[in-house]
Amino acid sequence: MKEDEQYHFFNVILDSVADGVFTINEKGEITFFNRAAEQITGFTKEEALGHNCFDIFRANICQTNCALKQTVNTGKEIINLPINIINKDGKEIPISISTAVLRDENGKMIGGVETFRDLSTIEELKKELRQQYTFQDIVSKNHTIQEIFQILPDIAESNSTVLIQGPSGSGKELFAKAIHNLSLRKDNPFIKVNCGALPDNLLESELFGYIKGAFTDAKKDKPGRFALADGGTIFLDEIGDMSPALQVKLLRVLQDREYEPLGGTSTVKVDVRIVAATNKDLVTLVQSRQFRDDLYYRLNVMKIDLPPLVRRREDISLLVERFVERFNLKTGKNLSGVSHEVMSFFMRYDFPGNVRELENIIEHAFVMCKGDVIELRNLPSELIERSNETLLEEKEVDRPLQRAEAESIRKALEKNRGNRLRTARELGIDRTTLWRKIKRYGIVS
Amino acid sequence: MKVAVSLFGPLVSPRFGYSPEMILVTIEGGEVVSQERLYTGGLSIPHILNHLSASKVDALICGGIDEFCYRQLVSRGISVVPDVVGDAETALQFFLRGRLRPRTDCRRKGKRFCGGRGSWFDEPNWDAHPGKFIAERKDDHDSGKGNL
Numbered sequence A: 001m002k003e004d005e006q007y008h009f010f011n012v013i014l015d016s017v018a019d020g021v022f023t024i025n026e027k028g029e030i031t032f033f034n035r036a037a038e039q040i041t042g043f044t045k046e047e048a049l050g051h052n053c054f055d056i057f058r059a060n061i062c063q064t065n066c067a068l069k070q071t072v073n074t075g076k077e078i079i080n081l082p083i084n085i086i087n088k089d090g091k092e093i094p095i096s097i098s099t100a101v102l103r104d105e106n107g108k109m110i111g112g113v114e115t116f117r118d119l120s121t122i123e124e125l126k127k128e129l130r131q132q133y134t135f136q137d138i139v140s141k142n143h144t145i146q147e148i149f150q151i152l153p154d155i156a157e158s159n160s161t162v163l164i165q166g167p168s169g170s171g172k173e174l175f176a177k178a179i180h181n182l183s184l185r186k187d188n189p190f191i192k193v194n195c196g197a198l199p200d201n202l203l204e205s206e207l208f209g210y211i212k213g214a215f216t217d218a219k220k221d222k223p224g225r226f227a228l229a230d231g232g233t234i235f236l237d238e239i240g241d242m243s244p245a246l247q248v249k250l251l252r253v254l255q256d257r258e259y260e261p262l263g264g265t266s267t268v269k270v271d272v273r274i275v276a277a278t279n280k281d282l283v284t285l286v287q288s289r290q291f292r293d294d295l296y297y298r299l300n301v302m303k304i305d306l307p308p309l310v311r312r313r314e315d316i317s318l319l320v321e322r323f324v325e326r327f328n329l330k331t332g333k334n335l336s337g338v339s340h341e342v343m344s345f346f347m348r349y350d351f352p353g354n355v356r357e358l359e360n361i362i363e364h365a366f367v368m369c370k371g372d373v374i375e376l377r378n379l380p381s382e383l384i385e386r387s388n389e390t391l392l393e394e395k396e397v398d399r400p401l402q403r404a405e406a407e408s409i410r411k412a413l414e415k416n417r418g419n420r421l422r423t424a425r426e427l428g429i430d431r432t433t434l435w436r437k438i439k440r441y442g443i444v445s
Numbered sequence B: 001m002k003v004a005v006s007l008f009g010p011l012v013s014p015r016f017g018y019s020p021e022m023i024l025v026t027i028e029g030g031e032v033v034s035q036e037r038l039y040t041g042g043l044s045i046p047h048i049l050n051h052l053s054a055s056k057v058d059a060l061i062c063g064g065i066d067e068f069c070y071r072q073l074v075s076r077g078i079s080v081v082p083d084v085v086g087d088a089e090t091a092l093q094f095f096l097r098g099r100l101r102p103r104t105d106c107r108r109k110g111k112r113f114c115g116g117r118g119s120w121f122d123e124p125n126w127d128a129h130p131g132k133f134i135a136e137r138k139d140d141h142d143s144g145k146g147n148l
Helices: A003-016 A035-041 A053-057 A067-074 A120-131 A143-158 A172-182 A200-208 A244-256 A282-287 A293-299 A309-331 A340-348 A354-368 A381-396 A400-415 A420-427 A431-441 B045-054 B067-075 B088-096 B130-142
Strands: A020-024 A030-033 A078-086 A092-103 A109-118 A162-165 A190-194 A233-237 A273-278 A302-305 B002-008 B021-028 B031-039 B059-061 B079-081
Touching: A003 A035, A020 A035, A035 A092, A035 A109, A067 A078, A067 A092, A067 A109, A092 A120, A143 A172, A143 A302, A143 A309, A162 A172, A172 A190, A172 A233, A172 A273, A190 A200, A200 A244, A244 A293, A282 A293, A309 A340, A309 A354, A400 A420, A400 A431, A420 A431, B002 B088, B021 B088, B045 B067, B059 B088, B067 B079
Parallel strands: A162 A273, A162 A302, A190 A233, A233 A273, B002 B059, B059 B079
Antiparallel strands: A020 A030, A020 A109, A078 A092, A092 A109, B002 B021, B021 B031
């Protein structure tokens, strides 16, 4: 085969492979660019040849960590390194690259060769599977939570004080952590303080620290949580349980970003972002004068309301999946999930302890379960008993409000001679809602 | 006005957000009155974006830039001239003369570098671009010494 033919033949081969291939000379200029490389980058061969590879690829590693340069300098190959580039259209494309030294027939180095594979499709599929309903460490497809996901990055970036309200076990700490991780303070500390767990003066010394000699046992200075969180975020959980005296001190931190340690005379300045959480309704506490209104307004700059698990039942299967996966990893077991009965029990159960309770139930079941699937009998027995009682109560309709509702439905049905559509219209509810309520209260129409 | 150029040695950085340094140039009456270096090596992208807005930068000259960064900069009121290739000093000169556009190849007398932008790129009104404004001011100063 003549040299020209041979060259043409190699070009045909390299143009037929699905991976992008390009070579550079010792000056870093592109000397070969195959068809797949054209497709992935969007640049044609003619456009790319003779240009520096960094002007064509615009990769995140070009300036600081060029893989091809490393290979040319050290002679060591790099295999399957995930990076991202900007294509001709300005779109970011994830690729995986492998590099090698290019030598002539005498073994003399004449440049480098890089092959690369487009990871967009794989990345997109992975993302779809994993991240569609995941945000930081939070899983949800509930629209209220999805709305929070949408605004969370803006809230995080804003540096404002955030108040998270939601029942216990609804994930307030996870959201606080997500805010911290998305903020510019993410490389600084995230400090958590449970304001309901400590008596008043202990909490004060815990938050603000103390100076040597402040009290009998204060043998040396101790920095408080605010000092530890300097530059970062402090998460004040159960803020509704804080005493009025401490509320005043906290208000000062919020207003002036300064405080005095216990027994200290000088003021300490602090740069800290405050995320507070409570399972109580602060507005009611403010009305009953248990919580200072000025502190409430200072805290309530950005407010996130987390719904209880009963109001996001659509998340139960996702959460169960997540917990089973997590406990499989933790315990070394390989359970495939929960049985149909367990799932339908979860769908009816009212989860007073919210997501945390669900997690605990799954953890309990993991210990008890000997098979591949979690069955009803693996769940805590008191849970089944308690829920049976609740279900019975509902059947007997002995709650005053529900009794009144059942009575109104009965009367309206009588009036409309059992016509459900007209009854629903009269009551101002949907036909299916009426049907559900009739079934629930056992009304015979 | 202040113009930032993200650097790769003497060249315009091929990728914004991953360059170790930038140059911030203050321009008054079409002339460079001062310049300073901004070291961005190891900084995260939000940090770099914040630095630029805190430094009151009006325009950024860069090479490749992803959609996220581009939108963040524009929303902070910074005009971005992306996909510029070649010598940073030459790019700045082109900018001062109101001749810098996206994809300007500064090694080839300002010819357009092969490249394009996707549908997410809202092509600004380049005639109303700050670079153009400076060029007009400079022409006033030069009182008709010929258009650069």
